[in-house]
Amino acid sequence: AQTVTQSQPEMSVQEAETVTLSCTYDTSESDYYLFWYKQPPSRQMILVIRQEAYKQQNATENRFSVNFQKAAKSFSLKISDSQLGDAAMYFCAYRSAIWGGSEKLVFGKGTKLTVNP
Amino acid sequence: GAVVSQHPSWVICKSGTSVKIECRSLDFQATTMFWYRQFPKQSLMLMATSNEGSKATYEQGVEKDKFLINHASLTLSTLTVTSAHPEDSSFYICSANSGGGLAAYNEQFFGPGTRLTVL
Numbered sequence: 185a186q187t188v189t190q191s192q193p194e195m196s197v198q199e200a201e202t203v204t205l206s207c208t209y210d211t212s213e214s215d216y217y218l219f220w221y222k223q224p225p226s227r228q229m230i231l232v233i234r235q236e237a238y239k240q241q242n243a244t245e246n247r248f249s250v251n252f253q254k255a256a257k258s259f260s261l262k263i264s265d266s267q268l269g270d271a272a273m274y275f276c277a278y279r280s281a282i283w284g285g286s287e288k289l290v291f292g293k294g295t296k297l298t299v300n301p
Numbered sequence: 302g303a304v305v306s307q308h309p310s311w312v313i314c315k316s317g318t319s320v321k322i323e324c325r326s327l328d329f330q331a332t333t334m335f336w337y338r339q340f341p342k343q344s345l346m347l348m349a350t351s352n353e354g355s356k357a358t359y360e361q362g363v364e365k366d367k368f369l370i371n372h373a374s375l376t377l378s379t380l381t382v383t384s385a386h387p388e389d390s391s392f393y394i395c396s397a398n399s400g401g402g403l404a405a406y407n408e409q410f411f412g413p414g415t416r417l418t419v420l
Contacts, residue, residue, distance in 0.1 A: 226413070227339075227392060227394075227413070227414050228411065228413050228414070229345075229394065229396070229411035230411075231408070234408075275344060275345070279409075287333055287350075287398055287407065287409070288335070288347055288350060289335075289345075289347070289396075289409060291344045291345050292344065293343070293344045294343075294344050296342075
């Protein structure tokens with residue numbers, strides 16, 4: 185079974201600074217997707233960024249980028265120029281990409297990010 | 302992006318009663334929907350996977366008779382908490398996959414959640 189581990193229960197960052205959230209995962213599958221989701225106080229889950237395992241290039245979405253290290257099974261999220269609106273719970277998630285495989289998302293326990301003005 | 306709605310957003314009920322939560326994909330057809338439960342300050346726990354026209358697949362430890370899931374159409378799935386008790390109080394979130402379920406990637410869109418309080 186696949187597992188996702190987020191070792192930082194809480195992180196804080198100063199507004200306009202950069203912060204990196206860690207995520208490691210374990211799987212025996214060769215093809216999969218990795219995600220970072222944001223859950224603000226409203227509790228609406230919002231997709232931040234997605235990485236396909238077969239792609240070597242790290243995904244980037246504006247101020248959000250990932251450092252995907254497939255061999256190390258590591259998938260960290262970097263938030264640049266942090267804004268107050270970035271304050272939220274961040275969940276790392278895994279999903280199989282095997283044809284006909286499970287479409288379930290496996291979530292980590294989350295990291296609470298606080299942005300200080 | 303695609304929109305998933307949930308109704309109601311908040312419900313309070315008496316112990317012993319049943320509560321139905323609806324999950325709708327508003328602008329796309331979803332062959333697969335998922336139901337999660339989230340306790341305060343914790344991660345999402347998958348309860349079951351719901352496929353249109355077939356029985357839901359429940360995760361280990363989730364009581365099938367307690368949490369009834371029906372996926373009657375490509376845009377609607379319902380979760381009924383039967384004979385609710387205070388320990389069932391939680392935040393319930395649904396999600397729906399876009400696409401036909403056969404493609405390599407179908408993005409999963411989340412509903413806004415339903416807060417259930419059982420007195």
